[in-house]
Amino acid sequence: MRHFVYILECADTSFYIGCTNNLEKRLKEHNTSKQGAHYTKIRRPVVLKYSEIFPNLKKARAREAALKRLSREKKLALITQS
DSSP states (O other): OOOOEEEEOOOSSSSEEESOHHHHHHHHHHHHHTSHHHHHHHTTOEEEEEEEEEHHHHHHHHHHHOOOOOOOOHHHHHHHHO
8 A cells, every 4th residue: 555755834834744545635634624633733724745655654654754854944955846
């Protein structure tokens, strides 16, 4: 099953990085549901800025962790390159 790693930009211009197997559903949850992450619930609306697809959860989680370690400037560069 494929998985997505994604970067959201929140209303306060901060970034949220996550992983899911259903990107469309998860984005909707972040913006409307009580099931969204607490971080994004208090910073709505959020906008999808970047995503990558991986063949399995293990690879997606590794990439998610790597993205979270990047500086804001490097995250911005990644978003603008895509």
